[in-house]
Amino acid sequence: MLESKQEKMENSEEQKYRVRRLEISDKGKGFIELLQQLSVCDSVSDKEFEDRFRDLSVLGDEHVIGVIEDEASGKIVATGSVFIEKKFLRNCGKVGHIEDVVVDSSIRGKHLGKRMIEFLTEHARDMGCYKVILDCSVENKAFYEKCGFQQKSVQMAMYFA
Amino acid sequence: MLESKQEKMENSEEQKYRVRRLEISDKGKGFIELLQQLSVCDSVSDKEFEDRFRDLSVLGDEHVIGVIEDEASGKIVATGSVFIEKKFLRNCGKVGHIEDVVVDSSIRGKHLGKRMIEFLTEHARDMGCYKVILDCSVENKAFYEKCGFQQKSVQMAMYFA
Numbered sequence: 001m002l003e004s005k006q007e008k009m010e011n012s013e014e015q016k017y018r019v020r021r022l023e024i025s026d027k028g029k030g031f032i033e034l035l036q037q038l039s040v041c042d043s044v045s046d047k048e049f050e051d052r053f054r055d056l057s058v059l060g061d062e063h064v065i066g067v068i069e070d071e072a073s074g075k076i077v078a079t080g081s082v083f084i085e086k087k088f089l090r091n092c093g094k095v096g097h098i099e100d101v102v103v104d105s106s107i108r109g110k111h112l113g114k115r116m117i118e119f120l121t122e123h124a125r126d127m128g129c130y131k132v133i134l135d136c137s138v139e140n141k142a143f144y145e146k147c148g149f150q151q152k153s154v155q156m157a158m159y160f161a
Numbered sequence: 162m163l164e165s166k167q168e169k170m171e172n173s174e175e176q177k178y179r180v181r182r183l184e185i186s187d188k189g190k191g192f193i194e195l196l197q198q199l200s201v202c203d204s205v206s207d208k209e210f211e212d213r214f215r216d217l218s219v220l221g222d223e224h225v226i227g228v229i230e231d232e233a234s235g236k237i238v239a240t241g242s243v244f245i246e247k248k249f250l251r252n253c254g255k256v257g258h259i260e261d262v263v264v265d266s267s268i269r270g271k272h273l274g275k276r277m278i279e280f281l282t283e284h285a286r287d288m289g290c291y292k293v294i295l296d297c298s299v300e301n302k303a304f305y306e307k308c309g310f311q312q313k314s315v316q317m318a319m320y321f322a
Contacts, residue, residue, distance in 0.1 A: 035250050043252050052253045065249075085244060086224075089196050089261050091204050092213045097258065100250050125321050133296070133318045141315060149317035154302060156310035157294045160286050 016072070017112055019119040022065040022079070024053050030075045031067065038102040059083070061127060066119045068112050077104040078112040082120040084127050096124025096132035117147045177233070178273055180280040183226040183240070185214050191236045192228065199263040220244070222288060227280045229273050238265040239273040243281040245288050257285025257293035278308045 022031070027049045035041040056063050061084070068078040080101035087093050098120050103113045124132040135155040136144055145151075183192070188210045196202040217224050222245070229239040241262035248254050259281050264274045285293040296316040297305055306312075 032249065039250050041250050041252055044249065048253050049249070052247060052249055055247050063247075081248075083246060085258070085260065086213060086216050087242075087261065088193065088205065088210070088213055088226075089200050089202050091202055092209050097246070099246065100248065121319060129321065131318055131320045133316060135294070135296070135314045135316050137314050141317070144317045147319075149319045151315050152318040153296045153298050153316045154312050155294060155296050155314045155316050156302070156305045157292055157313040158282060158308075158310045159292045160290065 013110065017068050017070070017077075017110065017115065019066045019068055019078075019115060022053070022067050024050060026067060026069075026076055029069060031079065034076050034079055034102055034104055035100065037105055038100060061123075064120070064123055066116055066123075068116065070107065075104070077107045078102065078116050080116040080120050082123055082132070084124065084129065090130055094127060094129045096120070096127065096129040098124075098132060098134035101134075113143065114147055117144070121147070174271065178229050178231070178238075178271065178276065180227045180229055180239075180276060183214070183228050185211060187228060187230075187237055190230060192240065195237050195240055195263055195265055196261065198266055199261060222284075225281070225284055227277055227284075229277065231268065236265070238268045239263065239277050241277040241281050243284055243293070245285065245290060251291055255288060255290045257281070257288065257290040259285075259293060259295035262295075274304065275308055278305070282308070 027044075027046065032041055032044050032049070056065065063081065063083040065081040066079065067076045069075065070077045081099045082096050083099070085095045085097060087095060098117070101113065101116060103116070121132050133152070134144065134149070141151060188205075188207065193202055193205050193210070217226065224242070224244040226242040227240065228237045230236065231238045242260045243257050244260070246256045246258060248256060259278070262274065262277060262281075264277070282293050294313070295305065295310070302312060
């Protein structure tokens with residue numbers, strides 16, 4: 001069956017912007033600069049990056065960081081993480097926690113955020129979690145609702161000096 | 162200096178209801194029944210409990226479950242957990258996540274919830290976290306504000322069938 005032009009374009013975008021796991025070489029591809037669009041992250045040396053990368057690698061599937069690399073520019077343009085919490089509650093259930101989702105502000109409108117959330121959500125499901133949760137600003141609520149999330153409660157925080 | 166009657170009472174309560182880490186023998190002291198006051202937790206065998214206890218023990222200070230045992234009854238009357246998330250954000254910062262806080266409904270009014278939150282919060286601070294966060298219902302918001310937390314954002318959830 002012939003592909004329509006629309007389908008061809010979608011498949012090509014799909015290939016161009018596939019989600020993969022973070023690699024140690026991604027620091028050189030703008031991974032830290034991308035995180036700066038989300039919050040403070042202004043001084044991470046190569047050594048600190050590599051140490052933290054190894055800390056997280058040890059956790060294997062329990063803590064996964066997804067990235068999307070723009071193959072044209074060789075830059076990381078989206079990221080998000082999910083880690084698995086093991087509980088006693090819910091009959092020794094597991095919960096996926098999604099954190100630090102960001103899409104490069106210059107490349108919005110290509111549904112990379114949705115693709116990233118699907119990747120992280122599917123990972124939590126595959127790991128046997130009974131739910132996956134995240135905290136977001138009121139402004140981003142509608143986006144997560146489109147991804148299949150519902151508001152559950154409020155997030156409280158205490159910052160240490 | 163002589164202790165006032167009030168101080169003596171407070172010190173005695175302090176001793177009676179001190180927070181300690183979960184022990185493997187706590188299943189026999191009503192730990193699972195206490196969790197049932199929070200959410201579903203109706204079928205945890207001794208084997209499942211011990212397996213999960215060991216899963217979490219391996220994580221050491223990265224995942225701590227606090228409990229308060231009522232020395233008079235030998236029952237666990239309060240619990241709460243905190244785990245440490247390692248990030249790249251915030252210059253490879255760390256965040257404490259508080260989960261599954263519950264105080265036995267028959268023993269409220271003795272500030273055991275506040276004591277538990279202080280224990281979990283102090284642990285996150287000691288571990289070098291830049292913040293500690295939790296999700297709660299709108300009804301419990303005032304309690305956490307008294308503990309020094311502020312509302313930050315909204316919690317979204319997706320439940321798997």
